[in-house]
Amino acid sequence: MIKPRTPPGVMELLPREQIAFQRMLDTIRRNYERFGFLPVETPVFELSETLLTKSGGETERQVYFVQSTGALANAAEAGATAGLPELALRFDLTVPLARYVAEHEHDLTFPFRRYQIQRVYRGERAQRGRFREFYQCDIDVIGKDALSIRFDAEVLAVIHAVFSDLGIGAFTVQLNNRKLMRGFFEGLGVADGDQQMAVLREVDKLDKRGADYVRETLTGAGFGLDADTVQKILDFVAVRSSGHADALARLDALGSGSEVFNQGIAELREVLALVQALGVPETDYSLNLSIARGLDYYTGTVYETQLDDYPQIGSICSGGRYENLASQYSKSKLPGVGISIGLSRLFWQLRDAGLISGSESSSVQALVALMDDAGLADSLDIGRRLRAAGINTEVQMESRKLAKQFQYASRAGIRFVVLAGEDENARGVVTVKDLFREQQFEVPRDDLASSLNVELEQARVLAGR
Amino acid sequence: MIKPRTPPGVMELLPREQIAFQRMLDTIRRNYERFGFLPVETPVFELSETLLTKSGGETERQVYFVQSTGALANAAEAGATAGLPELALRFDLTVPLARYVAEHEHDLTFPFRRYQIQRVYRGERAQRGRFREFYQCDIDVIGKDALSIRFDAEVLAVIHAVFSDLGIGAFTVQLNNRKLMRGFFEGLGVADGDQQMAVLREVDKLDKRGADYVRETLTGAGFGLDADTVQKILDFVAVRSSGHADALARLDALGSGSEVFNQGIAELREVLALVQALGVPETDYSLNLSIARGLDYYTGTVYETQLDDYPQIGSICSGGRYENLASQYSKSKLPGVGISIGLSRLFWQLRDAGLISGSESSSVQALVALMDDAGLADSLDIGRRLRAAGINTEVQMESRKLAKQFQYASRAGIRFVVLAGEDENARGVVTVKDLFREQQFEVPRDDLASSLNVELEQARVLAGR
Known part of the structure; x- marks a missing residue:
């Protein structure tokens, strides 16, 4: 007799919990559809050569490869000389989206608005709250050649609709713009993107290590910034708005700078104006100039969303604007804006925080x-x-x-x-x-x-x- | 630049088709929930030792194994001496259900009514209409120690509700009982299960090869049945009812036989009576004594469902009653009854037959x-x-x-x-x-x-x- 057990690192739910989870999935999907996003599903595995074009380092080591019994036998025969298996499980929904849009480009209408709610796979080391299989719930709007900044505002309205409807407490969608950040750092002489990222990583330690530690590090040998520059950085990333008028005032207070700096401010102004026109209450969004996301991917608007009463959970929905979705598969320029909700992890955290009790009503009435x-x-x-x-x-x-x-x-x-x-x-x-x-x-x-x-x-x- | 393409053997849909597919999934789920079935989802991969207990032969050769980058490197090192990888993709939803019920037995209430709608994976040779990744939409009712025959009727009512609601044309749920078949064959001296199955496989060729061919084969050296016995078999498997009263009359006409034969008839009578009480119209179900399904798994009621106008599509929903779900994982006796709809294949066939046009209304209104x-x-x-x-x-x-x-x-x-x-x-x-x-x-x-x-x-x- 074999002991029945799930592999480590997966989240399997009892029916009552599954009903609660399913309700959250349904709510997210309902709101995505309400904003006119179209469903897409892609296969769980992609060709390895498709999946691994861009990734490397940490991501590549976390990929799960897939082999049929026959392919496995052949590989064992070939031993250490065997190449990578032909198939691998998707590790996010963005690479499959890029492949999908490039493959079906001539059958799609742009701007292409799609939602995708599927599981993704990462060979993470097993630890509490980290999953090897988890749901991502994504939307993206993809333009051909160009995509209006207006969609950046609409995506924020979608985030707002989803989390209002989920009813898991007060939340704030935090907004920043990578152009503004880039312009700001360049104005201080920190022109290199990697160095900007390194500075931001240090700045991220403010809460844990305190301002003195961060000041010391940034003025130290590794970075060599002068104290005045460091203070400007600390002041900049400390900017948080409370309310719509305050957000506009804080943008005003930044003054003007390089072209890219001014462009970032103009984009934030337009997004803020449209977010208001979309009826999002001003209590539910805020400028937060410390938010960077991945520097090498996002190029304009960036979002993070926090539960007001559970900041320790971190961002529950993140995303932003990128220049080109599918450069490795298509010659077309495909700019986009999108977000992702990692629902398995969010569900786990909400349950851990006692916000999901498992005593909700059954689907049986x-x-x-x-x-x-x-x-x-x-x-x-x-x-x-x-x-x-x-x-x-x-x-x-x-x-x-x-x-x-x-x-x-x-x-x-x-x-x-x-x-x-x-x-x-x-x-x-x-x-x-x-x-x-x-x-x-x-x-x-x-x-x-x-x-x-x-x-x-x-x-x-x-x-x- | 990499050519964007999906791996062979998967079905990827454009948004309009995906909307049509999603509507079918939603319809199936809605009807499963309407009958009080609870949602279950299991991880896409199971431990190989869990998944491969029972299978062998064809099934085992079609399994997809999963390895993280690290595990893959170790296996390549070990070459031909490496054991099976730790993880494998599920090839159906039945083995994961057995593992789930055995693992969570003490947290579940029996009879346990679950539905599960997820994709499964088989390393099939690539051919038209065969998929390596496809949706299965399953329900099962699992009892502890015993499970009333009444559930066999309820499951038929669920099949009826689903296909009525899908609106893909007239259909008939065809009903048989393995006890009746076993009793019948034993009465003719064909007592061995494998031999019964072999006979039925020949009988299955009636449509294609004609009665003379089948008669010749069954009276030939391989089977050695006498002509009279063969005729009785051909008469038996030809039984089809039209209408409720006719079904009862045809059961009457079979007379009585061994205990197991009589038990099969009694079970069919009870199922028929309850199916009527459940309000299923008599035009939509029928006795069909040629239906066997897998002899080694099903032990009582068996179902197949056909579209009346597209018999060439074959059975679009099959299942039946089994003695014990999880003997390899649990000492408990867990009898059950269930069905499965292979939706990817059905969708493909309906589209192929022109029954899905892709011009349905969008999810955007x-x-x-x-x-x-x-x-x-x-x-x-x-x-x-x-x-x-x-x-x-x-x-x-x-x-x-x-x-x-x-x-x-x-x-x-x-x-x-x-x-x-x-x-x-x-x-x-x-x-x-x-x-x-x-x-x-x-x-x-x-x-x-x-x-x-x-x-x-x-x-x-x-x-x-």
Whole structure:
């Protein structure tokens, strides 16, 4: 006998948790679709030569390769001289998107707005909260040759819609612009991109190590910046806005600089104006000039999103604007803007923080109880009617003690238990026990479905859905 | 530059097709949930020792193994002496279900009703209509120690609900029982399971090769059955019922036999009675005594489903009753009944048969046109209101010729184009062009969302959803 176990580093959920997870996936998808994004799914594996064009170092070492039994035997034969396997599991959704857009370029309409919600794979060292298989929920808008900055504002509105709808607490979408950062650093004489990144990495340690440590490092031998420059950097990255007018004022206060610096400010102004026009409340977005993301990839707008009450969770949704999606597959210039939500990790963190209890209601809304076998046909008929009215219904197929059936419904998170005993049948009614409201009522059998739907609709309205 | 291409043997869809595919997935899921099945997802890879306990032969040769870069390097070092890699991709959803139920047995409530909709992987030789990655959409009910035959009827009702709702034409769920078959063959002296299977494989050639060929083979040296026995077999497997009463009459006509034979008939009777009580129309199910499925796995009820007008597609949903789900992982006896829909293949076949045109409506329901940039804030506001009312809406972020915007909406399958020019704004109205009805109308801006929702609701009712 083999001990049944999942491989290390994966997140497998019990049904109640899976329902909560599925609700989050559905909410994200619903909001992506509401903004007019189209679904794309790509195969779990890509040709290795496709997947590994750009990556290297850390990423490459984390790739999972795939071989059929036959290919494996051949490779074993060839031993150390065998090349890389033909197939590898995707490690993000961006490389597959680039391949997809380049491969299907002539069948797509640009700007191309796609969402993609699939799992990705990384051979991470196993540790708490790190997963080898996890969901990413991405949207991107891809232009051909050019893409209006206006989409950067729309993407922020999508982030806002998703996290409002998820209902996991107050959050702030934090906004910065890579052009502004680049212009700022160049103005200080830190012109090299790698050096800018190195400086930012040190600046990132502000919270943990304190300002003195960061000042010492940046003025030290490794960086050789003068104290005045370091102070300017610390002042710049400390900029946070509170409210729309304050964001504009803080951009004003930066003055003007090089062309790229001014362009960054102009882009931020336009994004802020449109975000307001899109109806995003000013409490929910903020300038944060410390946000950089990957310097080598993002070239304009960058976003991070934090839960206001759980800053330790870090960014729960990140992304930004890039110059060219698919330079390794296509001669076309394909600029884009996009975001990614790492839902497996977010779910794990929310659960860890006690924000997901696993006691949410089941996807099953009603249980038709069965008191004795003679009532089975009746139960099946009641179940059929409830389902026809759109209510997810389980029918007890075997009679057992009523107390057991209530206990089962209660533990499973099923809201309604429907009873149709001899007495009820004689009077053409059924008894409904509402386990959420802890109420019991009788209703004519013909009105059962509509009356449960009224209750369910009320619950949906109360939950803001 | 690398040529962008998908690996051979996978099905990748353009957005319009992906929308059609996603609708089918959603329909299947909705019906599974409506019958009270709970969601389960398992990791794409399992430990090889878990996955390969039972399989062998054909299945084992089709497995895809997974190795991280590090594991791959170690294996190359070890060459031909390396053992099997630690991880392998699932080749169905049944083995992962068995592992899941055994692993989480003490956290699950039995009967355990789960649905699982995920992709599976098989290293098939590449050929038309065969996929190396494809969706399976499964439900199973798992009992502990025992499971009532009543669930076999419920599962048939689920099949019926799914295919009614998919709206891909008339279909028949065909029903048989392995106990009846076993009893029948044993009564003829064909007692060995493997021999029964071999006989059935020959009988399967009736359509292609004709009765004479089959008679010759079965009376020939390989089988050595006498002509009378062969005729009885041919008569038995030819049994097809039309209508409920006819199904019962045909069971009557079989008379009685061994205990297992009689048990098979009793089970079929009970399933038929409950299927009727579940409200499944008698035109949509039928006895078909030629259906066997895998002899070594299924032990009672077996199902296949065919599209009445496309029998050449074969069974589009198959399954049945089994004795013990997880004998290799658990000492508990876990009998179950379940079905699987191979949706990727079905989608491919429906498209091939012209039943899916790719011209279905988009997931985007409305496009807010933009005639000049001054109107952008207005467009964004209209878009926001439509989305708040639950309408999937794309806002044109850059102005261009109106004809281009109509053309775009038309090609994309977007039903409504909303126009708010200066004239309309002055009068507090918007113009709506309904591309499906080829009508144009004006509506007060505040009534736009509700009036589009009325139209969309009508379309949903007409489509029977």
